[in-house]
Amino acid sequence: EDQVTQSPEALRLQEGESSSLNCSYTVSGLRGLFWYRQDPGKGPEFLFTLYSAGEEKEKERLKATLTKKESFLHITAPKPEDSATYLCAGRTGANNLFFGTGTRLTVIP
Amino acid sequence: DTEVTQTPKHLVMGMTNKKSLKCEQHMGHRAMYWYKQKAKKPPELMFVYSYEKLSINESVPSRFSPECPNSSLLNLHLHALQPEDSALYLCASSQGLLNTEAFFGQGTRLTVV
Numbered sequence: 268e269d270q271v272t273q274s275p276e277a278l279r280l281q282e283g284e285s286s287s288l289n290c291s292y293t294v295s296g297l298r299g300l301f302w303y304r305q306d307p308g309k310g311p312e313f314l315f316t317l318y319s320a321g322e323e324k325e326k327e328r329l330k331a332t333l334t335k336k337e338s339f340l341h342i343t344a345p346k347p348e349d350s351a352t353y354l355c356a357g358r359t360g361a362n363n364l365f366f367g368t369g370t371r372l373t374v375i376p
Numbered sequence: 377d378t379e380v381t382q383t384p385k386h387l388v389m390g391m392t393n394k395k396s397l398k399c400e401q402h403m404g405h406r407a408m409y410w411y412k413q414k415a416k417k418p419p420e421l422m423f424v425y426s427y428e429k430l431s432i433n434e435s436v437p438s439r440f441s442p443e444c445p446n447s448s449l450l451n452l453h454l455h456a457l458q459p460e461d462s463a464l465y466l467c468a469s470s471q472g473l474l475n476t477e478a479f480f481g482q483g484t485r486l487t488v489v
Binding site: 303311364365 | 380382418432477480482483485
């Protein structure tokens, strides 16, 4: 069964305190691992796509990495405006974008 | 431009009403999606259109009826909904079906009373 599991469920960080969010997946015929950011009441905002183990992508304070079983979203020196829910999703061979339950990040000034 | 536009932003409807949600993109994407998201839950796929043809229906009740009039537009027709259908309805589009990222609209917050 296709599954995407994210941890932790919620994370509180002090401003400037770096950390990592985890996404482990078991998706048959994975056709991409995607990271999105979602603010309350808004649609998910695309951040990164990763296709193969060892791949890394960066954008400002965020860096996403991929292994054969999991992906990490590293947040370096976060700011309060980075507070959001971060969603990980795998695209299956049947083209379903299969989301994890997300990590709710709060960055305290 | 990675914009997907959804209207209306908010909708309140009675259980006997008929209403429609609209989605538009001008990125030349050929795949479009409807997702449903309940509070504090991840988005769940409802329908996928590829080249204006319905390619995936995730066993959605018939009170939800999708329509893709052309490559830029996607509608979701609603009829005889239940209060438990209240949710954020998200539209997304992608360049193709495989190996491409999906871009989401801001959603329609639907309340069924």
